[in-house]
Amino acid sequence: MIPASEPLRPVAREVLDRTIERGDYWRGSPLRLGEAPGYKEWLHFCIYGEDIDVLVNFSIVDELASHAGSPREFARIVCLIHTKTGWTGDVIGFPSDQVTARRGAISLEFGENRVHFHDGVFSIRAMLPERDIAIELMLTPATIPSPANNIGVEDGPPIHWIVLPRLLATGVVRLGGTVHRLDRAPAYHDHNWGHFRWGKNFAWEWGYGLPERASEAWSTVFVRLSDRGHNQTFMQALFVWKGERQHRVFRDEELSVTHHGLLRPAKAFKLPRVMGLVHPGSAADIPARMVLEAEGRGDRARMEFVFEDVAQVIIPNDDDLGVTVINEVNATYTFGGVIRGEAIEVTGRAVVEFLSH
């Protein structure tokens, strides 16, 4: 087992790099090939600094609205930052002539901004000048990613994703006049794609936690996909990595999820900010705590999230006048249990997404 604080052996590094290149590459919208619009794809990163949590998301989505007579792809960067004063952030869009997205590679350029994967390292640059946000980071993967394809939702095309739960981030995040320097800070990455439509009969809870101590080997990702009313679970899983490799997955009936209390934010930060006019108010179906209890094949685990603050990314639905709200909630977590005879006790930081309508 290689703790995250130590460099990977060359063989493990080669496997990791190859897995990322072959799995995390940009697919690209088939709109240019004459297919029907509605495709969505994004690269998502979360970085936990000492006093700062940073979410940065590069997306290209087929816009379904008529624009000069035909649908088109539209690129955006969404950035959310949490500090002691709460959430802030911005959204910035890019016309197609400022966008380069290389299919089959991990290489996006939106104006001066970029995500590249080269020589085993992600390089991210995101500049959002309206809010004086600047991010320049190098992220070194520390775990082998886990893909999931054709995850069905009830009344629409499937969702696909690949999850890379642990990276080490080094670089600078500037927010206003404050510069945060990060040195091997824990980070997370995922990549989603598909023709799924906002507003259809699905919702998700998606959480990822990394330990406070870099020497701790355990990384975790929780996913629960359900119907819109959270009455029927389509799939649920708790993925556990030890070091660079996936070590255990608790699925479906092995896992129970309970919500406790309600997070009652005085005010929820919203992006894009103008969407506060369409979706005012701060009421959200977010618990104060969420507990996962997993048991199966002689293994058991318990993970508890204690939620702190929520930011909302509000997206117009594709087929009706409603909105889909992605609640990004930062948290602390504990993770403990016994897996393959090994006792585990970890504390750390997490972000959980609650998708609601």
Next chain:
Amino acid sequence: MIEREQPRLFVRLCGDLGARVIDARVESERVRIARDGDRLTASEVPPTAPVIAGAIWVESDFATIDALLDGETTLLDVVWGDRVRLRGSIDELLGAHDALVTFLCAAVRCPSAPELLKRFRDGVAGRTTAPTSLVESSAA
């Protein structure tokens, strides 16, 4: 913009507005919004022109509109706080609110809206000489 980029929602917006006339004043700018058949017109009105009988009167300032667009406050808070002042019958005001919601839902789905919003907010901030009016004529 909405007529061009969200034609179905434009039809719905016209239906929601119905026969109502909205007379809106933002500092020294004043516009009258009304339906003309299957079109919507937004006409500039001299600041001292009399209000049409039965029109809904809305008055505010650019700083308040900017704060709403920037998510600093909500429509409810600015009305309660007298930063947006309304005059009309309850039924007419509620109907106008429905039309406003349809307008907002349509606008956030228009590809041109972010650029239009940016121009408006830059104008408010005084960073450019771009017009501050957010109202587009419905002329093709």
